[in-house]
Amino acid sequence: xxxxxxxxxxxxxxxxxxRVLGRRDxxxxxxxxxxGWPELSVDLLLPEPDFEAFCRTHRxxxxxx
Numbered sequence: 001x002x003x004x005x006x007x008x009x010x011x012x013x014x015x016x017x018x019r020v021l022g023r024r025d026x027x028x029x030x031x032x033x034x035x036g037w038p039e040l041s042v043d044l045l046l047p048e049p050d051f052e053a054f055c056r057t058h059r060x061x062x063x064x065x
Contacts, residue, residue: 003049008046009037013036014033015036015061016035016059016060016061017035017041017061017062018031018033018060018062019064028047028048029045029046029051030043031043031044033058038063
């Protein structure tokens with residue numbers, strides 16, 4: 001029996017999200033970055049000044065746990 005096709009959920013790629021996962025003693029910020037769906041993310045690590053610039057450039061929405 002074939003499985004019926006379903007439409008994927010809508011994804012707005014203009015929405016960008018950041019969830020800070022931790023801050024290291026060496027000045028690096030660990031964070032999860034996602035486009036469209038906050039549930040699907042990639043973990044990144046940047047020095048604090050670069051993290052702040054990344055957030056400004058991509059106009060991210062900060063997510064809290």
